Amino acid sequence: MPRRRITFSRNVFLPLTTVCRNRCLYCGFRRPMGDGCLMSPAEVEAILERGARSGCTEALFTFGERPEEVPGFGAHLDALGESSILEYCRRLCLLAIEKGLLPHTNAGVLEEEELRMLAEVNASMGLMLETTARVFAHEGSPGKVPELRIGTIEAAGRLRIPFTTGLLLGIGETWEDRRRSLETIAELHRRYGHIQEVILQNFTPQAGTGMASATMISTDEYCNTIRLARELLPADIAIQIPPNLADIARLVPCGVDDLGGVSPCSIDHINPEHPWPAIDELRQMVGDAELVERLCIYPQFIERGWYSPTIAPLVRRLTARLKEQYL
Numbered sequence: 299m300p301r302r303r304i305t306f307s308r309n310v311f312l313p314l315t316t317v318c319r320n321r322c323l324y325c326g327f328r329r330p331m332g333d334g335c336l337m338s339p340a341e342v343e344a345i346l347e348r349g350a351r352s353g354c355t356e357a358l359f360t361f362g363e364r365p366e367e368v369p370g371f372g373a374h375l376d377a378l379g380e381s382s383i384l385e386y387c388r389r390l391c392l393l394a395i396e397k398g399l400l401p402h403t404n405a406g407v408l409e410e411e412e413l414r415m416l417a418e419v420n421a422s423m424g425l426m427l428e429t430t431a432r433v434f435a436h437e438g439s440p441g442k443v444p445e446l447r448i449g450t451i452e453a454a455g456r457l458r459i460p461f462t463t464g465l466l467l468g469i470g471e472t473w474e475d476r477r478r479s480l481e482t483i484a485e486l487h488r489r490y491g492h493i494q495e496v497i498l499q500n501f502t503p504q505a506g507t508g509m510a511s512a513t514m515i516s517t518d519e520y521c522n523t524i525r526l527a528r529e530l531l532p533a534d535i536a537i538q539i540p541p542n543l544a545d546i547a548r549l550v551p552c553g554v555d556d557l558g559g560v561s562p563c564s565i566d567h568i569n570p571e572h573p574w575p576a577i578d579e580l581r582q583m584v585g586d587a588e589l590v591e592r593l594c595i596y597p598q599f600i601e602r603g604w605y606s607p608t609i610a611p612l613v614r615r616l617t618a619r620l621k622e623q624y625l
């Protein structure tokens with residue numbers, strides 16, 4: 299019998315800006331505006347080059363949602379000759395492609411036209427649904443209205459963008475809320491077929507945030523949520539857990555397929571207190587399963603041709619490289 303496969307993507311993390319219009323109570327990523335609140339092209343280029351030298355295949359662009367709505371942020375864009383964070387991100391995605399890394403962008407809630415503009419230079423994109431419930435942790439966050447996030451995921455489906463979404467566990471939602479959130483994702487996938495993976499991420503308290511003393515879910519509850527997800531989600535959606543926040547050895551047997559992005563050369567800027575394990579450590583943690591590297595666009599979407607001509611040569615080159623490595 300073939301060994302079970304657990305996948306991961308070798309990436310670099312590019313937090314273009316920590317300025318964000320939202321105020322999620324658990325957030326340790328958002329920072330007040332100031333010098334250096336927007337990464338310069340030179341900083342991005344240096345990380346991309348380091349990633350390329352380390353064999354990374356993915357450039358993960360993650361940043362605060364609609365930072366232009368925060369007074370004063372426009373001046374930082376002006377200084378770089380940019381009119382919007384999304385236009386700037388697009389330019390840096392092209393740089394990533396030039397350096398040999400496939401972009402995957404998480405830009406928060408987007409309109410269909412904005413998704414279209416970024417889709418041309420991204421192999422896949424993402425937006426955490428987090429929960430379909432209205433929770434207190436999102437009271438100060440206009441972008442965390444569930445209907446808006448569902449709208450973005452749906453628009454991505456219409457545009458045939460290979461998409462990553464997920465749940466944030468332990469932010470005030472009930473078990474029934476989790477069930478509803480998973481059913482919503484399953485339904486979107488049945489309609490559009492575009493969800494490649496669902497991240498089940500456990501909330502971890504961070505010092506200095508409004509939820510610094512909140513309790514995390516237990517490993518047993520985490521495992522039961524993974525089982526529920528496996529029951530409710532179509533089989534072609536991978537279930538991902540973050541390897542630096544979770545007890546991999548105990549959770550992989552509950553139904554995990556993927557460990558997400560692991561970076562040999564940049565930290566997790568969302569959870570900086572939790573370093574990523576080395577690839578060899580991950581190999582130990584997955585036990586009898588085989589740890590296999592993947593691209594940020596899953597094979598079924600490559601087969602269907604769900605990528606733009608702009609990234610097609612790189613998709614082909616990196617697919618061939620991984621095949622050589624893992625066959």
Ligand code: SF4
Nearest residue numbers: 318320321322325328
């Ligand atoms: S949207 Fe993301 S970056 Fe913005 S406050 Fe919420 S968790 Fe933080």
